[in-house]
Amino acid sequence: MALLEIKNMVVEFPGRHGVFTSVKDVSLDVAEGEILGLVGESGAGKSTVGNAVLNLLQAPGRLAAGEVWLNGERIDQLSQSKFRSIRGKRISMIFQDPMTSLNPIETIEYQLVETILTHLDVSKKEAEQRAIDLLDQVGIPDPATRIKQYPHQFSGGMRQRVVIALALSVEPELIIADEPTTALDVTIQAQILELIKDLCKSRNLGVILVTHDMGVIAETADRVAVMYKGELIEVGDSDQVLRAPKEEYTKSLIAAVPPSNKKIHRFPKVALTDSDGSALQDFDLKGHWLAAGDVHDATQGTLLDVKNLSKRFLVQNAFLERNRRYVDAIKSVSFDVKAGETFGLVGESGSGKSTVARVLTGIHPATSGEMIFDGKDLTGKSGKSEAAAARGDIQMVFQDPYSSLNGRMKIGSIVAEPMVVNNLTSNKEERDDIVADLLELVGLGKDAARKFPHEFSGGQRQRISIARALATRPRFLICDEPTSALDVSIQAQILNLLKDLQEELNLTLLFISHDLPVIRQMCDRVGVMQFGELMEVAETEAIFEAPQVAYTQQLVSQMPKFSK
Amino acid sequence: MMYDNFALDCFVILYLTFNRFESLAAKGYLLKKYRFQGVSGFSALGSPKQSQDRTKINSWFNRVFNTGGQILFKKISLTASAALLVSTSFVAAETLNWARAGDSLTMDPHAQNEGPTHTLAHQIYEPLLLRDNTGAVEAALATEWGPSADNPNIWEFKLREGVTYHDGAEFDSEDVVFSITRAMSEHSNMKELLSSVKEVRATGKYSVEIETNGPNPIMASNLTNLFMMDKGWAEANDAVAVQDIEGGEETFASRNTNGTGPYKLVSRAADSLTELEAFDGYWGKGEFPLEITKINYTPIKNPATRVAALLSGEVDFIQDVPVQDLARVDGDENLQVITAPQNRVIFFGLNQGDADLKTDDVEGKNPFADLRVRQAMNMAINREAIQKIVMRDQSIPAGVAMPPFVNGWTEALDTLPSSDLDAAKALMADAGYGDGFSVTLHCPNDRYINDEPICQAAVGMFAQIGITVNLDAKPKAQHFPQIANSETDFYMLGWGVPTFDSAYIFNFLVHTRSDERGSWNGTRYSNAEVDEMIVSLESETDLDVRDATVAKIWAQVQEDVLYLPIHHQVLNWGTSNKIDTVVSPEDQPKFKYFTLK
């Protein structure tokens, strides 16, 4: 008998445009000691399933049909008060973001003890001891001291351990982990996944691991359930589903995942993925404005030369110099980028990779160091106009497709703005033509110019962002995590687009990402950053196959492996 | 005999004052307009016992005239009248909760010359002479007084014997000399009233004389708010000098009291609560009703709250009842309203002296300089409508800027101008302002009864003859400086006459503005002939000549339409039914006269 059995679950959200069915007739089961990976892209309904099991659907969502059985007992019809004795005690949940999952103004002890006392008939003393033991079990050093601390005194990974301790505090039978490692860095992610796996096996827990990350599934799950638009597409053993998917959707989904073990030229075009509805047009660039001029072919060899670049931020101002606090975001970083190549920067959060991009583009001034672009000084030391002229050739695509476009401007104005500011065109007609062409080029069609950003999906917005970046006819395009907020299938399309544009327009790319497999697919050479320092620069394949520095070795070994 | 004339002068003023009451009352001029039966001060006058007093006084006055001023010292038969006033002997502790709009500013009796301050002081301190609740001058700490037979510049006073202060000290002539000298000192606010005094001398333990720089016929009137302090107490407590507010000091006397009055101060929190209780050693025991034994005095600023406190029974007596609430108060079974004409006339002043007005829209000309415009405006004011609607009958329309109590007042002068719009328009057209003009009217909004609504109503009335009046109504603190600094061309002013004599009006309102006179004359009116006549009043010893001059000045003022009179104010007191009193025309209740039903 399965630990948890979901039978024909239907979840509905009544809304303005009628009832939206988020989960359609899904049946699943989880056994003791088993990790079931629930995978799918955004909107697949995978998190909703988890919430529905625990009766935690956000209003106005409702479980419209289906049954949930826990250890032979039907629980979906229980009253809220009876259900409370199941939550936490028999089924626990782990949320995505450890930074927000803990009450910031109570100690860890308070939150643990409170949970224990809610469910177990033990004394306060016993509960406190139990809480310390729990922290010990999830791998928090010096638990007796740290238990008195507040959440903000823990790092992200440690907090997720606390969250897990909380979820385990009264020995539940089942844990629903909703994207438990998405907010964490690769190295921490590996540790947390390892912890979940250990606990599952040692305590004979059932685990539902909800995730969008195929690599995580491949590493962790015993069985996989694939969801798409509320429907369960395919269930099976991890190996079988990932290596030999039966269903078309699963096949195309897996095809879109960047493999960690090899470099492929292009992601295959897939039929059933959740496409952003755009199609890359065949576009004749010959004789076009974008390809006009000969600058793009002019330079060979090194296009950008960065020497001893440093950036220091003031984090706490004070009247006296000695009381001010600074943080060194980049410490004496040197690298060069050759014309036409894609140079990758990889690193975990806080490694300074995004700061490099912002200093290069002039969003932040450099504290010290040199940046020579095509023979011109970017720091402005040898003349502001020289730097400004060079900067016109450097453009950037940002990480967050939602915040990188001004929601109050029409797409046409957004794309045209760089031309207006830099007086690149003589009149509005010319500008409108170029905007139309750019939107065609990135596969959106010229009608997009009259719409507002909120009318587009994430992938489409990234295309708009790219169109804007191309509007000044740059030679050097910086992509700062351009796909980290996107689903894999969309990511595949955007990466393909970037590769196409690079070829057609002879662009040089600086590609910044925390995602090692993506780096492997995109880059010719890679620099690895940690704590503001550049640890290692090498050819991409060399980094992955024969990392030289210990940190790089750790990164590569701990990245979720999804090989094809 | 010269001297007799001075004494007479004083008597005449008093006589005229009373006579005015009588004649007004007799005509029903005041009475017929009151809605509230039996509550007007003058209907009280008509009550048997009081009219007896009045008759006595009148007959006595007549005697004075008939005997040609043989009597140097006058003595009002106070004992007799008091005996009539006191209906019953002492009642058990009776507390009166009393509220009015403002509080006394200081307990130092000479530091402020201001209504609420004097009113409170009157319960605690006493002057040599005072006005009783009917307005009649009565003996207080002086029992006899009058100009000296030998020297017209000297007034002689006989002091009451056996009077003690609240602390037990005895009252004598030293205290009088001390107090009057103190009131004449630099920081005293009472010194203007004593500006004619040259010296004060004790001529015996219980006799005092005041020497003036010239004959001062109205000395008695100037002394009715001049309180007597104990010299010993002041010296012991370092309170000899009057508090110097400008210099930023505070004295013992500004917070502590030691008077001879019927009530002594128990506690005081400024703007909040002042508690008084009857003084056991008061000399007037048996002479006055003194039925109220305890007084709690609270200023309540907001009119609605004040009325609410009366309606809810929290206070027994409020001094300023908004006219619209009189009916409600009088209709309450536990409350009554009593009214009396106040010694105050309300009028508009016009800048007729300047060549051009700052606030008008006429270029290069001053429309107010044209007599016809002033006449037209005088005719445009519908005084009866203001009385009926704005004042709810609680006013007496005025034809002259002089309260009826004042020497110089005649019925003829106070005749209302005809309210003839067509004639007014014709005058305007004659003057060349057929199409009207615009001007700003400055008005206080916290000084007189319904001051702002009166101005507002006047705006509508002037509009009828084509004058567009912009109304600028402001608190008094901002309004009065505009008059003083000649910043207004058209303003409202109210004038009370504490001396009951026309000269007071002329000095401040009619004389050309100069250092010593005309300080309240915002009209820029300057008539050398009139000025000369005004100055002559000060030393004119012949009563008939003086009266003739007064009449002449008034005739000129009226002819020139110097002011546009509106009405004489009427005072309203709202009290609990158990209280029996008349309204003091100076709005100064003196609780020793209050009786309880």
Place this chain on the structure above:
Amino acid sequence: MDMLKRAIASDLFWSFKRSPVAVISALVAITLILAAVFAPLLAPYNPFDPASLNLMNGFSKPMEPNAFTGESFVLGTDDQGRDVLSTILYGMRISLFVGALAVLFAMVIGVVLGLVAAYAGGRTDAIIMRIADVQLTFPSILVAMLIFGIAKGFTPIHLRDQMAIWVLIISIGLSDWVQFARVVRGAALVEKSKEYVEAAILIGRGPVAIIFKHILPNVLSPVLVIATISLALAIISEATLSFLGVGAPPTQPSLGTLIRIGQGYLFSGEWWILFFPAVTLLLLALSVNLLGDWLRDALNPKLDD
């Protein structure tokens, strides 16, 4: 037309239609505002024309002929013989005019300072927010009384009678800008950290263009909410100031002045002089407040349940 269609199709309008409170308050508010705007056409009399007034009409009861003149008024007349209905309509004009301009004034100052503080940061931010603190120390009542005093000192005599309204606008506006500044600063700090601002810097936009062209449109929603609630507040503030004697002049009374005048007749039985203006003010302020409330919830997507 396109705009209208978009507006009707918008989520905001959808949530509006579903909220009966919002619909009713909008109807009431719009009716009152229209009545005020078209007062000269709707009002049976012009209470601001002193020549047309007859003092003898004073204190007429609603719907009853006056004892002296025999004239009859729907809502009665006040102490000056003005038709209460007309006075309310004209008074509402003054109240709304003062309220709207005061809010506009506060909004312009608050939004500009808030944006500058957020964008510039550092010392500029500290100075602006410190000024805001000082401003908060002076409650609106004090500000108004002080400004009244100052304005009197600086306005030429012949303009002083018209000064009141403008002083009201400035003083209510001055005491209100801080909350605009605070909210805008908060919202702008969030917007400033967004990547579209970096994108704008990158393409060479100057700070002024970034502040006003990029950040400003994105912080307008909370500004709109505050503006609505401030409007109600400003109308009430004006009434309160009128009680302290620094309100609209009695010859051109606002609703607040009417209430100040009317409260004197609460005990005397002439209830209509207070009642009708008070109810109008209540309806106006309440409906605007309720609209603001609804708008706040509707514009906060997180609360959309």
Place this chain on the structure above:
Amino acid sequence: MLSYIVKRALQSVLVLLAVGLVAFSMFRFVGDPVENMLGQERTNADIERLRESLGLNDPFLVQYWDFLVGAVQGDVGVSFRQGRPALELIMERAPATLELALVSAIFAMVLGIVLGIYTAINRKGPITNFILSTSLIGVSLPTFLIGILLIYIFAVELKWLPSFGRGETVDLGWWSTGLLTWSGIKSLILPSITLGLYQMTLIMRLVRSEMSEVLRQDYIRFARARGLSERAINFRHAVKNTLIPVITVAGLQIGSIIAFAIITETVFQWPGVGLLFIDSVQFVDIPVMASYLMLISVMFVGINFLVDMLYLAIDPRLRDGKGS
């Protein structure tokens, strides 16, 4: 921590200086005190002499300097109206205002927080809608009218409560309190409701929106997922997190309660500093006006400072965010 306090204190002094300057420069225009200080019988010569002796003819900066020098020594001058040191007057009246403000603040806070929490937990429903709509009436009518209506109903018609004043007070040293007598407490009821109604509505709305926000946080969902009771979630987790931002606003509100007491005190003849201020404005009693404004700023700055400290005490994130 210490440097933070010193910094705040320095800033406060700057604020006070600024307030002093503004206050002083503005009061010059409120009116002319001379007119009120002299009786009706004053001559033009008297006016000139008094202006001179009050220093009103001195240049503005000289007057401000004198004022500042005095203020630093705790001497802001003597009331033109009552002839007593202005500061002493203010301090004598402060207890009345502070008690009124305190009771109003407690009324506003307690009711505001309770109703705010109720309406946040029960977001829809007839009671919530009723509370939300009727509470708006409190902010849709001017304070003075509410006060007068309350007097009319409870004092004049029902005769339950006093219409004015503080009732009997008891002196505890220099502090006079109305909280120890029955009549004092009865007298407090109407004024504190009048004064607190507006703040109550504000606080209620603030609590409601903050708490709605908090209830959407992940840690609340996580608490629910751990099986904690709704009671524990709402009152142990949500309320505490809600109250942190509420403290700031509530602090500011108490500051404005003291200032808004001007109106309430006028309506109820409450013998506090607000009433004193209004009397002073009408009398152009510059020293009292200036002291009042300084008092208000000191209070405001003080409350701000207290709020900051309270914030530090309550929120662990700030507590060692500053220290470490």
